[in-house]
Amino acid sequence: MTNTETTTRGAVVIRGGLVVDRTGERRADVAVSADGCIAEVAAEIDPHGAPVLDAAGCVVAPGFVDLHTHLRQPGKEEAETIESGAWCAVTGGYTAVVAMPNTTPPIDSAAVVREVLELGRAALCDVYTTGAITEGRAGERLAPLAEMADLGVRMFTDDGTGVQDDRLMRRAFEYARGLGVTLAQHCEVDALAAGGHMHEGEWSARLGIPGQPAESEDLMVARDLLLAERTGAPAHFQHLSTARSVAMVREAKARGLAVTAEATTHHFTLTHAACASYDPVFKVNPPLRTDEDVAAVRAGLADGTIDVIATDHAPHTQESKELPFDQAPPGMLGLETALALALTELDLPLVRLVELLSSRPAEIGRMADRHGGPIAAGRPANLCVFDPQTRWTVEPAKSRSRSRNIPYAGREVRGRVRHTLVDGRPVLVDGELRP
Amino acid sequence: MKHLLSVADLDADDFEELFRLSDSFAEVSARRIPKVPALRGRTVVSLFFEDSTRTRLSFETAAKRLGADTMTFSVASSSMRKGESVRDTIETIDAMGVDAMVVRHGSAGVPQRITDWTDVSVVNAGDGWHEHPTQALLDAYTLRGRFGSLAGRRVAIVGDIAHSRVARSNVVAFSTLGAEVILVAPATLLPPSLDGWPVKVTEDLDGVIDSVDVLYLLRMQRERMTEHLVPSLREYSRRFGLDHARADRLRDGAVVLHPGPMNRGVEIAGDVVDRAELAVVDQVRNGVAVRMAVLWSMLGAGTDLVAEPDEQQGAQQ
Numbered sequence: 001m002t003n004t005e006t007t008t009r010g011a012v013v014i015r016g017g018l019v020v021d022r023t024g025e026r027r028a029d030v031a032v033s034a035d036g037c038i039a040e041v042a043a044e045i046d047p048h049g050a051p052v053l054d055a056a057g058c059v060v061a062p063g064f065v066d067l068h069t070h071l072r073q074p075g076k077e078e079a080e081t082i083e084s085g086a087w088c089a090v091t092g093g094y095t096a097v098v099a100m101p102n103t104t105p106p107i108d109s110a111a112v113v114r115e116v117l118e119l120g121r122a123a124l125c126d127v128y129t130t131g132a133i134t135e136g137r138a139g140e141r142l143a144p145l146a147e148m149a150d151l152g153v154r155m156f157t158d159d160g161t162g163v164q165d166d167r168l169m170r171r172a173f174e175y176a177r178g179l180g181v182t183l184a185q186h187c188e189v190d191a192l193a194a195g196g197h198m199h200e201g202e203w204s205a206r207l208g209i210p211g212q213p214a215e216s217e218d219l220m221v222a223r224d225l226l227l228a229e230r231t232g233a234p235a236h237f238q239h240l241s242t243a244r245s246v247a248m249v250r251e252a253k254a255r256g257l258a259v260t261a262e263a264t265t266h267h268f269t270l271t272h273a274a275c276a277s278y279d280p281v282f283k284v285n286p287p288l289r290t291d292e293d294v295a296a297v298r299a300g301l302a303d304g305t306i307d308v309i310a311t312d313h314a315p316h317t318q319e320s321k322e323l324p325f326d327q328a329p330p331g332m333l334g335l336e337t338a339l340a341l342a343l344t345e346l347d348l349p350l351v352r353l354v355e356l357l358s359s360r361p362a363e364i365g366r367m368a369d370r371h372g373g374p375i376a377a378g379r380p381a382n383l384c385v386f387d388p389q390t391r392w393t394v395e396p397a398k399s400r401s402r403s404r405n406i407p408y409a410g411r412e413v414r415g416r417v418r419h420t421l422v423d424g425r426p427v428l429v430d431g432e433l434r435p
Numbered sequence: 436m437k438h439l440l441s442v443a444d445l446d447a448d449d450f451e452e453l454f455r456l457s458d459s460f461a462e463v464s465a466r467r468i469p470k471v472p473a474l475r476g477r478t479v480v481s482l483f484f485e486d487s488t489r490t491r492l493s494f495e496t497a498a499k500r501l502g503a504d505t506m507t508f509s510v511a512s513s514s515m516r517k518g519e520s521v522r523d524t525i526e527t528i529d530a531m532g533v534d535a536m537v538v539r540h541g542s543a544g545v546p547q548r549i550t551d552w553t554d555v556s557v558v559n560a561g562d563g564w565h566e567h568p569t570q571a572l573l574d575a576y577t578l579r580g581r582f583g584s585l586a587g588r589r590v591a592i593v594g595d596i597a598h599s600r601v602a603r604s605n606v607v608a609f610s611t612l613g614a615e616v617i618l619v620a621p622a623t624l625l626p627p628s629l630d631g632w633p634v635k636v637t638e639d640l641d642g643v644i645d646s647v648d649v650l651y652l653l654r655m656q657r658e659r660m661t662e663h664l665v666p667s668l669r670e671y672s673r674r675f676g677l678d679h680a681r682a683d684r685l686r687d688g689a690v691v692l693h694p695g696p697m698n699r700g701v702e703i704a705g706d707v708v709d710r711a712e713l714a715v716v717d718q719v720r721n722g723v724a725v726r727m728a729v730l731w732s733m734l735g736a737g738t739d740l741v742a743e744p745d746e747q748q749g750a751q752q
Contacts, residue, residue, distance in 0.1 A: 205626035208543040208565030208603055213627070278544025322522050324542030326563070 011039070012426060013047040014419070017055025017385060020350045021062055021373035022359045030060055032381040036424035040377055053419050053426060055385045061354045062373030063095025063125075063382040063420060065361035066335060067155070067184075067262055068238060068310035071097070071127070073119060074112070075104025079403050080315035082116065086123035087400040088313065088335040090428045093384035093417040096126040096362070096371045097313075097335070101137060102160035108132035108143040113151045124427045124435060125420075126382070128365060130155045133172050133183060139164050142172060149179050154366035157184035159238060160285075162220050164190055170227050177233035182260075182364065184236040185224050187245065188286065192216035197326045199272040199287040207275060209325055214242040214293070217286055221245040225252045228259055236364060237261040239312050241286040243296035250305040260364050261300070262308035265334055265341045268297045270407060280321045280328030281407045284314070287330075302348060307360040311338050315403035333406045336399060341408070343388055343415035350388070381424035390416040400433070436732045438557045440547050442568045442607040450575065450612060456728035457576050457721070459740055463500060464724055473731055473738045474503035477534040481560075482508045484521070485541040489695060490560050490569075493719070494537045497726035501735070506533070521545060522552050529553045534734050538562070543600075556733040564598050570694055571604035573725040575612055577717045578649060581690050586613030591643050593619040593675055594653035594702055595664075597626050601694045602653060606634055617643055619675065623664040640675055645684045650712075652677060652693045652702045668701050678704040682712065690714050 014030040019041060031050075033039035066089065072080035082099070089097050099116055101107035107116060107129055120127025131148035135141045137158040145156055156176065162185055163169045176183050193216035198204050200211025221237060225248060228235035240246055240261050249261045266284060271291055274282040282288060300306035314331025321328055342353055354373070362372025370380045391414050396406040420428035427434055436449070445453075463471050479498040481491050491507070498505045508528065521540075528536065535556040538546040543563030550557050561567040578585055590609050596602040596618050609616050610633040617635045618625065629636065637643055644650065655671055665671045677691065685691070691703075691712045699705040707713075731740070 200627045202628040202630040205628045206603075206631070208563050208600060210564075211627055278547050319520060322520060322548075324521065324540065324548070325544050326542045 011050040012053055012421070012424065013045050013050050014053045014055050014060055014383070014385060015045070015047070017058045017060035019060045019375050020354050021375045022351060022355050023374050025350060030375060030383070032421065032424040034424070036381055038375060038377055038379050038381050041375055053385065053429065055419070057389065058385045058387045058418060059350060060375065060383060060385050061093070062358040062375060063371060063384045063422065064093045064339070064357040065365060065367065065371050066094050066097045066311050066313065067308055067361045067365055068159070068264070068312045069097040069099055069335065070102070070312070070314045070331065071099045072315055073103065074115060079317050080401055082119040082123050082127055084400065084402045085313070085315070085335070086125045086127065087433060088333070089125045090420040090422065090433070091400050091417065091431070092335040092337070093339050093386055093420055094125055094335060095382035095384065095420060095422050096128060096365070096367060098155060098365055099127060099129040100159045101130050101132040101157065106132050106137045108135055108137065110144065110147045110151055113148050113153055117151065124433070125422050126367075126370065128367060129153060130157050130159070130184065132156065133158050133163055134168065137161060139168065142168070142175065145175060145181065146179055149181050153181070155182050155184050155236065157186060157238065159184070159186045161190070162186045162188045166223060169224065170231065173227050173231040173233040173235070177231055182234045182236050184238050185220065186238050187217045187220035187224065189216045189219045192219070197283060198275045199289045201272060201290060203272040203275055207278070209275065212287055214244060214289065217242050218244045218248070221248050225249070225257065225259065229257055232258070234258045234260070239264045239267065239286055239310065240297065240300065240306060241267045241289050241293060243293050246296045246300040246305055250300065250303070253305060260307045261305065262310040263297045263301060263306045264310055264312045265338045266332055266407060268294055268301065269341050269345050274407065275325070278325050280323065280325050281332065281405050283325060283328055283330045284312070284332050285330035298346065301346060301356060307356070308364060309338060309342055309356045310361070311335050315401050316405050318404055321405050331405065333399060333401050333403060336401075337394060337406065337408055337413070339386060339417060340392070340413035340415045344413045381421050383421045384417055385419040386415055386417045388415045390414070392416055438550055439568050439729055439733070440550070440557065440559045441566050442571050442604045442611070445611065447611055450572070450608070453572060453725065453728045453732065454576055454579055456731060456740070457724045460500070460727035460731070461721070461724040463727070470500050470502060471740070471742060472502040473735045473740060473742075474498070474501040477503045477734050478506065478532070479503045479535045479537060479730060480506040480508060480528055480533045481537045482524070482528070483539045483560075484510045484545070485539050485561070487539050487561065490539060493722040494560060494726050496723050497730055500723070501727055501730060503730070503734075521549070525549050525552045529555065535730060558729060558733070561600055563600065564603070565600050566604045567600040568604050569722070569726055569729060570601050571608035572729065573718055573722040574605055574651070574692055575608045576725050577692065577714055577721050578690065580717065580721070581714065582648065584613070585609060588614045588648040589617065589646060590614045590649040590651060591617045591619050591640075591647045592651040592653065593640060594655055595624045595659060596620050596653070597624050598656070598659070599653050605651065606632060610634070617647070619643065621665065621674075640681065644681050645686060648686065648689055650677065650685065650689065650691045652691065654694065654696070655698055655701050672701050676702055676704060677707055679707060682707050682710055685712055692718060695719070
């Protein structure tokens with residue numbers, strides 16, 4: 001999963017920035033050596049003629065890690081490819097993404113894992129993949145977890161859907177524990193959510209759109225917490241969206257359970273009221289919920305209940321997002337806007353933000369050897385440099401995705417990525433891709 | 436009025452204006468030749484992505500009585516079957532040069548979305564569970580005919596509110612016009628939230644039937660039986676159906692409305708259908724006049740409202 005090209009790699013010095021990682025923040029320059037590692041972090045570094053990346057007024061952070069990316073390849077290349085998804089990633093400051101398995105065919109076997117990793121090697125950022133928990137993501141039989149784990153897969157999920165069968169999920173936790181891998185769950189009980197297209201509540205009632213009750217998420221979070229406790233297996237909760245599920249995870253962590261959780265940018269920035277436009281760009285799963293849920297997600301991000309900001313970057317073609325609301329597929333893009341939304345909407349210290357976007361996801365995804373910092377000599381130079389003050393307006397047409405389904409058109413945000421380095425190679429310089 | 440997408444876009448004055456127009460057009464409809472040239476040269480297209488013979492015929496009759504040309508697009512015989520998107524269909528029809536689109540779709544919000552894809556007027560003729568504004572207008576117009584005004588009247592809407600675009604539009608219309616609205620249904624047939632709805636709720640039809648001026652019965656769809664919403668049509672009928680015993684308890688002058696088509700024996704007993712309280716025929720007749728009013732207020736600015744065809748032609752020569 002490592003970029004092996006050396007052609008454009010060379011010594012680079014990042015000058016004038018504020019270095020922020022989970023150990024703290026300090027004014028420092030960062031020298032990157034030709035082997036792709038950080039050579040030196042010091043207050044003033046003389047570049048000695050080496051290329052300089054200007055970081056004045058900027059934050060130098062460990063590259064972001066997205067635990068939840070839909071790259072759509074194989075199968076839906078008209079919506080996104082691993083190549084174009086990686087363009088979005090480095091544009092947003094990400095140096096690693098973890099692909100979701102709901103492709104066609106699904107990533108449920110060594111063969112498909114190999115294909116995705118192979119395509120990922122040519123991408124601008126590191127591409128990791130999840131594997132499906134069940135064959136075909138059908139929720140009926142365990143997928144060959146060990147075979148995929150042998151290829152480096154460390155997270156398994158049926159994302160796009162949750163594993164409905166309680167007995168199967170129990171066995172999956174038991175089996176996964178022995179393999180040292182983490183099971184990540186898209187928590188949604190189909191029996192309650194089926195037929196729903198937005199959060200069930202005040203707005204679904206008014207708009208006449210069938211709803212999905214919050215309990216469809218809460219029930220599966222509750223079940224998985226019980227099963228994780230029984231089996232002792234690590235459980236990761238994907239895209240928490242309800243106040244109740246955040247509260248349950250908080251309580252479980254307080255009791256010492258080895259559980260982790262993520263929240264998406266859209267679940268702390270948008271509510272179900274957005275669906276009043278009937279524009280399916282606001283259709284997503286789990287759905288946009290209430291103000292109270294948004295507040296709970298924000299509180300969870302602030303107090304550590306939620307470990308990770310994930311994007312759930314989910315590209316869909318323009319045609320499919322022009323279908324009627326109840327026929328359009330759920331999902332929105334996220335990689336290019338996550339940092340700006342987090343900076344604009346969350347009042348969190350930079351160190352905490354870096355934890356949420358980089359260090360914690362790197363640990364949970366078992367890639368802390370390469371990603372997530374700290375920014376120190378000898379570490380792989382997977383870095384991003386962002387200006388936390390730059391204001392800009394989101395324009396979906398300018399996305400580097402093959403799709404345009406960004407729900408923030410026209411929104412003023414603050415904070416923009418200037419440079420991204422993957423293994424010391426500047427793949428994004430002043431916002432421009434350097435493939 | 437550019438579009439008619441939701442009753443919520445109309446205030447009490449808008450209703451009154453449309454009702455006055457409807458009075459004029461009701462008079463036209465009663466003529467020997469029930470036709471005026473107010474929209475001559477205009478084209479109204481009915482886009483029915485979901486079948487509805489009654490509403491489509493009512494709109495087309497309205498358009499024709501105003502002298503407009505009409506076109507019909509129905510999904511069963513259309514390119515939608517070949518995978519064409521709504522947007523492509525709209526852009527194709529738009530390119531033919533039409534003046535208004537009357538849209539029925541099984542999905543909520545489609546008429547609203549269509550306004551992003553065309554500059555012509557769009558009338559919502561029913562979208563999913565969302566709204567059916569002209570039904571609410573004709574219902575309110577029918578009640579205005581009976582009562583003069585809806586202000587202070589008590590209206591009970593009975594049955595499957597949750598899945599009813601008629602109910603959503605009527606709650607807003609009736610309350611905008613000053614009526615008190617009571618929803619009569621079990622929780623399974625109510626919307627998941629009534630926050631912001633100007634209504635009272637009860638499950639006890641017998642407790643309110645002798646105090647209402649209007650009993651509005653909704654159609655109960657058989658498919659709801661498979662969704663655990665009511666145990667059986669029989670039980671539904673016993674709790675919420677209008678039989679003679681209940682009809683006898685209605686106040687003098689009370690009116691029973693139903694958007695049609697009726698399920699005899701479910702929401703209304705078969706032999707109650709002929710009682711005097713039932714205003715279903717008025718509803719259908721008023722539907723044409725109200726839809727004429729809607730189309731005219733969108734497209735007819737500057738034309739003579741109710742001129743006889745020959746007079747109008749004479750004036751132009």
